[in-house]
Amino acid sequence: MVKTTVVTGASSGIGAAITARLAKEGYQVLAVARRADRLAELAERTGATPYVLDVTDVDAVARFAATVERCDVLVNNAGGAFDAATLEAADPEVWRHSFDVNVLGTLNITRALMPALLAAGGATVVTMTSTAGFAVYEGGGSYTAAKHAAHALSGTLRLELSGRPVRVVEIAPGMVKTEEFAVNRFAGDVDKAAAVYADVDRPLTADDVAECVAFAVGLPIHVNVDQLVVRPLAQAAQHKLHRGPLFDGEATR
Template sequence: MTGVAVVTGASSGIGEATARRLAEDGFEVVVAARRIDRLRRLAGEIGGRAVELDVTDAASVRDFAAGFDRCDLLVNNAGGALGAEPVALSDPAEWERMFAVNVLGTLRVTQALLPLLRAGAGGTIVTVTSTAAAANYEGGGGYSAAKHAEHAFSETLRLELCGQPVRVIEILPGMVRTEEFALNRFAGDAERAAAVYADVDRPLTAGDVAACVSLAVGLPPHVNIDQLVVRPLAQAAQHKVHRGALFHH
């Protein structure tokens, strides 16, 4: 599958890596995020197009979508986590922000581009959620709730589009080490961010997740991967992480 691909949250991390991979796969890639300078550099490197977008702003999404006459692939990647406090101590403002970006942002962008995705031969919607969309953990209440909501969105949309030529795919990454995710979660505390990955043998990279997007999208158009859960070998489950070298026999 080739054509026009839109990647949100493309200024860093998984979004940036996915944009690069899709460009290699032959897509004309539109990279979207708030940090336009980063996007312009990326677009220049991959031969794509950079468009400023705030998924939490309805007018921004509307103006963004008006710039297209074709969209074959949408990768809903914009999102993130804020805070790791227990529910009893959580900041409701952080929960609101996580829902605004992860859930409502995904909803807005999908609604705006859906008419184009349904046109012609059809299209594909990929939403990058998290293993937190399937399992909960202490300190992850707000993020997990937002990702569960994104999962509900994807599953419902797939049901509602049944009979139409649009694939709805959900990618659920486990432990991924990127330059910003944990830093943003812990408000710039580099020590706390580093501790998340301490002694874990090769956490996933953004490129690993991008490869999963490429794999799912590259299958024949009648093949829909409902959910693709991907973790590093050292992480057997959300709550089960091996720290130290992996055993060899």
Template sequence: MPLDDAPLDDMTPDATTADATTTAAGPRGRTAVVTGASSGIGAATARRLAADGFDVVLAARREDRIRALAEEVGGRAVVCDVTDDASVAALAREVGGCAVLVANAGGAVGMDAVVDADVEDWRWMYDVNVLGTLRVVKAFVPALVASGDGHVVVMSSTAGRIVYEGGGGYTAAKHGTTALAETLRLELLGQPVRVSEIAPGMVATEEFSTKRFHGDAEAAAKVYEGVAEPLVAEDVADCVSFVVTRPPHVDVDLLVVKPLAQAAQHRVHREG
């Protein structure tokens, strides 16, 4: 099962500008905003994009974490809660110009059957995964268009395409995230903004499953039990790096990435 924050002007990308800011190592001097950057996939993505040459803005709620990471990678830390309209608006104002938005903030809570579901858990998952993505997209699309070569990367999940028992709330939310990304791509047609969706399968990060099981580390560990090599956050960060460093005319719509041990949601090889 999968494990895992005004009308547009008619603009076209300026090829000369794009060529001048792109090198073999990646775009230089371009700003990339990563939400949910305090841990896991978000933190790994911030590190990777900084290494690629982006000016990275790390956005998350935990100020101590993002400030330490920003110092490490030479980026900027901005405290932001993607479930709060004012907080997202303040992030966009502080960042200003932006070429890449990685809408990574998200999460899962609970493994209850639908008939036993905690409505507040479902509400939280919808707010952070779907509405959180919506808020940051609305806030940053004007700047992405103005950049002449913008890119929205939506961090979804294989849960956004296939359901599984106990995952009703998370799969519903991630299906919503996928629908948002696909609709946004249609609506931005003709604008200089690419939209990519990254859909990871089984990823072992330090917090995702622990949060899902309400802090029960033993239950969280069982998710990966017997799986020799689940994905790690850096594997997903590699995928983000790949899609955002393609030439401006190349849009990777969807990149699904799973560990070798995972053939499908319910088909995972476990040793022993």
């Protein structure tokens, strides 16, 4: 039987990489995102089924969920960072948007798809959080607060589903270099975005994170990866980042 996967935030970055990776594994992937043009390109490239959806729209999510009879894997990937402001200079609307996308969007889609997840007889919910979900830093308040909440949501869901055949996996990446994440955080300022990754020898890529998702969902159904924290070698902790070469020449693997 072909297994069905729903991936949110699928139109770019980590979501697009997860879609491609799981499609390669033979899953029927329902790729969910707001941008129809990017979804169309992704569908053509991967064979995924595109569905234009804003996960913060409760009614739209309900309509989507009504079309899904069975869901073997849900990947809650929709999210992002939308400013780098201090608390003193914070815009409450940016905070509201951050929580809407990172937290309430995850809640909306998970709640709506729960009947389809339970119908699978052995399903997995993967929620993409961040190492920002257990550490804070200056200028990161709207993002770290939302990811702390997403971490709490994932842990609570695991407790509440105890005794039912649904695994709950949290994947928390550290520094990942994608085309949009830092650019969105700095309101389109590509120079500031580039400075985040300057001289970092091999930050994680979207494909690296997709590989972690494939590993977690590919384990036997009785094996639950509660939390997988993944960072580039150059990042020893949220506050400890090495800038400069790590390898002599090309790495061996």
